[in-house]
Amino acid sequence: xxxxxxxxxxxxxxxxxxxxxxxxxxxxxxxxxxxxxxxxxxxxxxxxxxxxxxxxxxxxxxxxxxxxxxxxxxxxxxxxxxxxxxxxxxxxxxxxxxxxxxxxxxxxxxxxxxxxxxxxxxxxxxxxxxxxxxxxxxxxxxxxxxxxxxxxxxxxxxxxxxxxxxxxxxxxxxxxxxxxxxxxxxxxxxxxxxxxxxxxxxxxxxxxxxxxxxxxxxxxxxxxxxxxxxxxxxxxxxxxxxxxxxxxxxxxxxxxxxxxxxxxxxxxxxxxxxxxxxxxxxxxxxxxxxxxxxxxxxxxxxxxxxxxxxxxxxxxxxxxxxxxxxxxxxxxxxxxxxxxxxxxxxxxxxxxxxxxxxxxxxxxxxxxxxxxxxxxxxxxxxxxxxxxxxxxxxxxxxxxxxxxxxxxxxxxxxxxxxxxxxxxxxxxxxxxxxxxxxxxx
Numbered sequence: 001x002x003x004x005x006x007x008x009x010x011x012x013x014x015x016x017x018x019x020x021x022x023x024x025x026x027x028x029x030x031x032x033x034x035x036x037x038x039x040x041x042x043x044x045x046x047x048x049x050x051x052x053x054x055x056x057x058x059x060x061x062x063x064x065x066x067x068x069x070x071x072x073x074x075x076x077x078x079x080x081x082x083x084x085x086x087x088x089x090x091x092x093x094x095x096x097x098x099x100x101x102x103x104x105x106x107x108x109x110x111x112x113x114x115x116x117x118x119x120x121x122x123x124x125x126x127x128x129x130x131x132x133x134x135x136x137x138x139x140x141x142x143x144x145x146x147x148x149x150x151x152x153x154x155x156x157x158x159x160x161x162x163x164x165x166x167x168x169x170x171x172x173x174x175x176x177x178x179x180x181x182x183x184x185x186x187x188x189x190x191x192x193x194x195x196x197x198x199x200x201x202x203x204x205x206x207x208x209x210x211x212x213x214x215x216x217x218x219x220x221x222x223x224x225x226x227x228x229x230x231x232x233x234x235x236x237x238x239x240x241x242x243x244x245x246x247x248x249x250x251x252x253x254x255x256x257x258x259x260x261x262x263x264x265x266x267x268x269x270x271x272x273x274x275x276x277x278x279x280x281x282x283x284x285x286x287x288x289x290x291x292x293x294x295x296x297x298x299x300x301x302x303x304x305x306x307x308x309x310x311x312x313x314x315x316x317x318x319x320x321x322x323x324x325x326x327x328x329x330x331x332x333x334x335x336x337x338x339x340x341x342x343x344x345x346x347x348x349x350x351x352x353x354x355x356x357x358x359x360x361x362x363x364x365x366x367x368x369x370x371x372x373x374x375x376x377x378x379x380x381x382x383x384x385x386x387x388x389x390x391x392x393x394x395x396x397x398x399x400x401x402x403x404x405x406x407x408x409x410x411x412x413x414x415x416x417x418x419x420x421x422x423x424x425x426x427x428x429x430x431x432x433x434x435x436x437x438x439x440x441x
């Protein structure tokens with residue numbers, strides 16, 4: 001494999017970018033950026049390094065020209081949207097320029113009859129959902145920070161959420177992608193129709209790549225019609241009974257759109273009762289939602305679990321509070337981890353942590369670690385337990401000092417040489433998000 005370029009970059013000249021994007025305030029020098037905006041960027045880069053400026057292209061062509069300029073000058077780029085997930089993953093190294101898609105926020109095409117939508121990468125998830133709701137449709141993702149997250153950032157981090165129970169992952173819903181290569185050329189994969197099988201599946205490759213292979217500029221998704229009714233069942237109680245209820249639900253003909261196991265602290269902090277929890281949401285016609293909710297409630301009663309059904313405003317409030325609690329940290333020292341284990345081992349893992357949520361079918365979830373020995377706990381304890389259960393533990397969010405002490409990804413597979421060769425093919429100069437991915441890619 002050819003070695004990545006180590007050519008020393010020239011000093012960044014903001015005027016080079018200003019001549020491309022043109023508009024006032026479209027290039028902001030680092031020292032002129034408000035501290036509140038600097039902070040999430042600093043959480044994504046290695047200590048001792050600050051970028052020279054942030055560039056805000058408004059069109060795909062401007063973005064391509066910005067990337068091409070950086071490529072010519074060997075300037076290292078940190079791609080971002082609204083910065084809601086910029087602190088996830090590894091620390092970028094030697095960043096010269098931050099390029100934001102925040103102003104690339106157009107709705108490009110909504111094919112209502114085909115149930116597809118194409119948007120620019122900087123469009124906010126909440127804005128898109130509001131537009132789709134007017135046609136009684138929605139994008140079946142449940143990302144962190146739904147009010148501020150951009151569509152491009154959601155794909156770059158592979159952030160699906162609990163709706164993967166019914167609709168699958170980001171990769172399963174992505175139909176087409178347009179991205180700017182490291183050399184500034186615009187490339188496309190997939191299309192704007194649901195039935196699309198031609199060509200290489202670059203969509204799966206770029207999803208979850210944290211901006212290390214290309215700069216995502218446009219995306220096409222499949223959509224779903226909004227359901228007539230919705231209802232949520234919560235069961236709480238002993239670990240053994242919750243585990244049995246999850247087994248029964250997994251093996252049944254019931255079709256929840258969301259179904260998660262909750263740790264005891266998460267249950268109590270939401271005011272749902274005591275013990276571990278199981279939360280299942282059903283969306284369909286009213287009769288189906290009522291029937292399926294009652295069946296889950298009956299399962300819980302037979303196992304000696306406490307149960308409750310939430311509907312309408314109470315249900316929406318419950319899921320919002322759950323989203324906020326699992327993603328919002330009480331202090332800056334808290335570590336947020338993404339976890340993957342065999343679904344049957346989820347309860348065992350949740351009994352070992354204070355705050356956590358794991359999807360009952362995929363075994364994927366989120367944990368928060370708050371104790372003083374959190375670094376050692378991640379490295380030596382929880383990570384080992386997840387790997388023993390055919391899983392993984394990845395640090396999403398943590399203080400920079402912690403990420404500099406520990407392997408964020410904890411990857412133990414044998415595909416790292418292949419990953420490096422792919423990175424070399426896509427970004428031979430290593431200018432896109434250098435160091436953010438597995439193995440320092």
